[in-house]
Amino acid sequence: MQPPSPSRPASISSRAYTPSPISPGPGTLASNGNVKITYTLAQSIQSSPHFAVLLESLRSRVQPLRNLHWKPSAGTLPSSSIRTIQSVDAELVPLDLGLSSARLSAVDGFGGDGTARSQIPGTVLAKPFINLWLGMCEDADMYKNVVRRQLKDWVASVTTQSKRDQEWLVVLVTMSSPGQDAAGSGGKRLFQMKGSIIDRMRADFTLAKRDRQVPRPYRSHRLTNSTISRCVQLNYVTGGQDDPAAWTELIAKIKDAIITTLDSRVAERIDDVRRTEAQRAVPGWNFCTFFVLKESVAESFEGMTLLDAALLQYSELEASFYQVLKEKNLSWFGKLGGTAPGDDAAPLLSVTKKPYRDLIMSNNISVFDFRCYLVARQCLLLAKMGAIADVANKAVGFIIDECDGWLEAGGAQESLSDTKGTNYNAAKCELLELSRAQLDKLGIRAGHLPRAVPFSTSLPDRETKSRHSATTYDPHAAVLDPNSEEHRRISRLGITNADLLEAIDSVAAFDNLYKRLIMRSVETCQSSGRSRTAMQLQGILAALHLHRGDISSAQSIYAKLPAAYANQHWDLLQGYMLSQHLETSNALEETPSEESIIRALALLKVDLLSSQQAQHDVFSTRTQQTLQSVLQASSNLSSPLQVQDFSPVDLKLTSPIARLDDSRDGSFLDIVAASRLPEAMEVNYIKVTFKGRNGVHAIFEHSAANLSPGNSPLSLFCPDPVSGLLAVSEFEYQISGLLFRVTPPESQKPVSSTKVSLAEARVNIRVPEDKQAARVTMEMPRHVILGDQRVLFKVYTGRNILRSGRMIVESSSGQIKYNIASAKVLSDSCGSINCTHGAVSIEDLPAGYELVLSVPFSGSPRNDELEATLNFEYTTVTQPEVTRTIKHNSRSYVGLPLIVNINDKFRDQRLFTNVIVHSANQELIRVAKVTLLNNPDSKLAVKQCTRSPVPVPVRPSRPAPWLFQIQSSDTNQLPTGETLKLKIAYRSLREDLDSILDGATELQNGPLNTQHKQKALRDSAGNALLNDSRWLDMLELLHQSPKSDPSTWAKQLVDNAPIKLDFDSVLNAIKGMREIDADSQLDTSNERSRWRTVTMPFDVPLMNIINRVRVIPQLSPGTLVYAGQPLDVIVTIEACFHWSGSTEDAGATYLMRYDMLSDMDSGWLINGPKRGEYITQDKSTYTLNLTLMPLRHGVLSLPVISAEPGDDSSGRRPSCETWQSDGAQKITVLPRNSTSTYTIAMPIPVM
Template identity: 35%
Template sequence: MTSGQPVLVSYSGSPFFLASPSWTKIQHAFNTQLPLRNIHWKSSSRTSLRTIQELNVTLVNLDSIRDEHTSCQLARKAAPEYIRRKLVAHLLLQDADLESYRNTVKKQVKDWHASVTSRRNQEWLILQIVKPDAKVPTGSFLKLKGSVLDKLRADFNADKRDRCVQVSWSSTQDSPIAWGEFLNKLKDGIFSAFDTAVLQKEDDIKRSEGQRLMPGWNFCTFFILKESLASSFEGMNLVSEALLQYDELEASFYQVLREKNLSWFGTLITPGLKDDSSPLLSISKKPYRDLILANTISVFDFRTYLLTRQCELLAKYGHLPEVYRKVGAFLGAFGRRLKEIEVTGFNLLLETLPLHFVESWIYSSALSVVEKCDAWQSGLKVDTKELAPFYAGKGKLLELARSQLDTLGMKTQHLPCRPPFCGVSDASVELTETSSLLKISNEHLLRALEDKEAFYDLYINITNRAIDIHRGRLSTALTTYTSLPAHYAPHKWTSLQSLMLSRALDIHESLEKPKDREWIHILLSFLSIYVENGAELLLLCEQDALVYVRRLVEELKSAAPELDQDFAAITVHIPSDARPASDRDGYVLDAVLQSHLPCPRRQPTNQPGVLEQQSGTPLELNTRSYEKFIPLKD
């Protein structure tokens, strides 16, 4: 993703020239050379070289840009434009002879030069446009002493940098090569001005940081100052530098939080009418910067704004899995904080928050971020092999949204307060008499709270989304659930292993795939964990778990001809050596057969067996009569 805020480059020229068809054609020819590409920036305050693949540039008439002194307040509020409005100005000159230069052009250039050099952190260029067939008095082209170009250089190049350039152009001979020198000088000018502005801004930030312990220091003012630098980096497509500024601001906020010095903020949360249902990553839903400048922003709104800016930059960087991670951590941490206050009975806050606000906020925010990331991802060119972290993060947010329905379902008795629903941490929270009578604004949740069938429809929909059923990605989900247990096994997270394998079996059935060796291996892995740890890993009651496992075992028996056993359903233990039989020819061998299956298994009676000796001679075995194996209980 590229920046949506182009760098502004102003131009000036005679009114007659700028109103002519020639200027329209020249402007069109210049715009075809944009955006600027492969720009290298090496700041004196940094050790590494930054490369910008593309930089958008927009030409604007100098007269259309407000004077800096009359728009300083606007510049403070519109931080992205604070630096980008002051980079390069250039003057356009049509082909002129020496006489016209001495009589009129020189004074015009001098007045323009005085105007643009009075502005801070702004570079300038003088562009002379000549026709390819232009004739010069004598000497080689562009090198004749006394040409207009030489006069411009002599009169206005005060330092070693050459800011005067000539472009040989006509509408019939429009070659990109003609613009090469001008574009290189434009790149140099942009980043020379930008570097000067950045160094000045960084000095201001360091000075403010040094005054942090002094009376009168204000975190919100410091935030605006540092954010203006971040926005300037963003405008130049230096996304990593911009993100670093916000990460440092986040660290500064946590330091203020540890010091319990939140005097620059309002309350913890002052929810608006639709705070529980509005998109989380939207900076336009509230005047966040005005609230920060006024020192009245709540901690909730500040954290939301900071998170939004970080996620927008991560999206431009193409790091969408990190967006999911940061959002999940934020919703979990801030949601727990609000729920802790509910549990402690902070009456003032409970009267402020609408009923079910926390669940509605987490639910709506998680789903809005999923939609936002889907939109961002559609604009990125990503190898399909690199999409696994993206879908993993997406699945976690969908699971987080579903868990809020678990809580709401149990609070409204739409769901039973038992596994798998009571696994959520806030299931035991009960509404108190001091709870607010205000309502949440999420229409889907309001309908679901009042109508059990609407709740079930919503619950099924979000559950299906969590495993990509409605998007037809069952094969991907099956591969994911099958591979995950191997990651949990070294940590002995048997509950997670059991859950992943159980879901793999469910998806395998939904795909109507044949119960082949792959399915058998998944099932045997699941049963091997189940027999060791019991029904509690399934988050089902004992009776439901027994029915579920019995069905799987019956299906396994039907698929047994294809089975290559990787664990023993029955083990045989020989407690003693063989001894001669007292009532018949042969020997008696005691054997203990133990079933590892969780349900009884019927066996045929009086079935003889054959055991082959090392010599190859078969021995006939006669077993005592039995009907079924009973699972061994502790």
């Protein structure tokens, strides 16, 4: 096998491999993870019966030790941040001063005397980290004479050169029982004595920093104090009542000692590694020795559960190894390896497969085995860290780089974990894919699989392989006879796995293994979100079924794959799967069905797209074959098969504006039909449907045509006289028995109608209005009668001689009901017109005829806007076989542009009515006349105040009044309640400006302006003129001067207009307005009248009592009135019951109350009965005398007197109106220069 590429580390490939379970080797130092703590028991504590319990309690508290915080020394690790060791077990072992040194040297590679270094370094965990001395002493003399000497000897023994990196600690144990009274005097004395002993110990065995026996390069950064306390007191309570707080100081000291020892040892070991690595250029340097030394650092970190730091060491070792490979210096390795028996099926990621450490130390390990060991150690650490996905990724890279020539068994190995994480499943998917690729090679070698796609894609490239010998297998060699012995030998060459050997010998075993591997790979890919890889594997499984002749199973798989590839937009693969699905389906079906035609159309759709992208002959050939089969099968169908999502013909507009046919109703639409089919096709018809506003639609159609490959120009025709802006709704065409129907999507942004096809977006077209075509409209009548709601429906025949027609009127909202059966024909009688309950039927109407129908309706239009949908179908004499349709959604404003206010004043036997006409909705109107009409048998006579015959302009801020007088024709006959008719003739000012606006619009119009734009320009010009008050004043003066020169006025209107006007149009408009004004006084009810009229009912009001009040001053002619001078007046109240409405009411009597209204502001002081009651009847007069005194000088109005009916519970309250005949009379009061005194009689009124 070839050596791996030295240019890069192991990387992730598109193939995958499932590794065997990772298992660390037994007895590995790093796997132990125990920190050794030695202890020495003094004779005093050994004689205590509680020392065993004490020792066990200490052991339970150090197994494990938690949360050790280590800040590595500078240069130890790349990051100097604090590392937390979550948990580490400590092992308590006794210190044997005579034998421990030799035992430890054998384990850790140090000489017994500490002078010689071994060539096989171990981890820093093998030697003890800390040495403890545990003893008891209660007597100061005993400590001075015996214990202190023993401690000095012990300290000297644990601080030798071989133990220079170990910490030591003296623990003074004080034992007490739970019942002991520590508060007594004896207890105090004992406490003080023990306290003095621990103080003496600290004084004797506390070292300064400079006295500590640690080499300077490895001194811990934790030695921050000037002295190091190595003596700890432990207050141990016997009897099972151990206090955890008593151990706090001791455990803290132990932790700190462990961290200090760890820091110094790691720093020393890393320094050794760096020193060794720096000697790489020195002759005799050995990479394997360097590897073992650096690995000891990694194992030390692993034992302290610093897994990330350990992984970093192996990553650096891997980088060094690739550097060695790059330099091609492989003298420390035995051979490339990978060809030993069992290497093809052994668990590659197991560190116990071979004695890797022995092979490394003896320089006999192969490159392959070394990489296996290195990757296995890295994966073991990743697995301990829980990074299962990283383990799989690491294994993938290793297998791809190192084992590409192997034939691995897929499915015979277990997964690393049941983790459902996406990353893990993705890496696992690559491992399984790599296994499948190797199994493809095995199947092709054994003859179980054909050397064809998709199985042959796993074979390596021919040019990248080296020369093969008789002992190797050439994957590109010719396949031997499956029954020959040579074929059996070649197929089993280099394979020792039992499952693989069984699969080689048996097709059924091979298929079972292959299918299980495929299904497992599919599930893993789906879990990791690799849907495309899962679909590829399912296609390979279908190919295996097809190769074995299981067409049904292959067809069931191929049926699902095209839709999945379509969602992923893989057109080439979708086409391949569709072709396979079609072939397998046809093999199972005897006669073609609609389902088979649909499958063939799906393949045809993909092949047409693929042929444009790839430009390959294979697509063209397959397309022709598929097309012929589809056309042949569809021609036998009983009805056309609708195809919704595929169109081999694209339609594109040549122009966004339709062409009118001047000889008939309808329009043409020019398109280009682009056929993607490889040969000419006969199309039965092409139909494009457009939709407009309010449900209007139009169909442009072309009869049978022969479409060649490429572009074919066509002209579609729509016979319906539609106009305006239309959008494509759908288009359809039929080829043989296939009906293709395409609905374009909604476009998110405006698109050009001629740059995109009709299938890509809903493009718009504009159909010009045909002035000569038939049309239907709805309008408001020019003569409106309130109480009789009617609307006009007009049918204009245009250029056509209508043979027959039928119009249906509908209300879109359902609020309005049209009574078609009661319609009146207002136009000249012609042809046959039949109005029924549901429709209007017409026959034989000539060209240019306008049918006007006045149709009553019921209901209340919303916002005074009447809406109706007019559906009109008609045929013409020239084309009786063509039925044309007009659907017109019409809206008509039925509100009046004026408001009428009526003010009635009763004066004796006469009624004065003031009719005030206001403009509504800011509308400018001109009122020609207002008349009040009575019935022929009316008993009332109506007279109108004479006005000028010139129409009166009415603006929102300037209403116009008309005054009428109503009285009885016979003065002796009482009037009764009658209803007259108020008729108002008016005309909107905008109607007068039509010709002017037409001229202004033509000045701004271009040849391509649309109908919609023309209307917008017209409205804009009209608003500009009507909003200019100065221009309107000039127009009003024009109407008031009917005999002035029109040319002069036309020039003034053009020069002062806010917009550009055409002089001729203005001059013609002035002449037309004068003709209209001349007809303003004519009474016409024809719909062709130029003036509109509105007729409304006028109810003549009645009044029971009409009071006429007179205030008569008693002054001689020429008498002057001065301020403060009394003035006698006579007040008379005359009653009139003429307008009571009946003889019975005219003869009644009523109780009345009068009141003279006066205050200080009026200037009069009233003396007399200013308020009182009286009885009144028809033509009666009530008189009273009053005295008025002017309080100030000036012109004063006479006081106002009101009279109202009094409260009468016997009947209803009569209506009453009081008017003062001398209300306009005033009295001049002169100022007085002197003061005079008058005596005024004060009569007592009789109540």
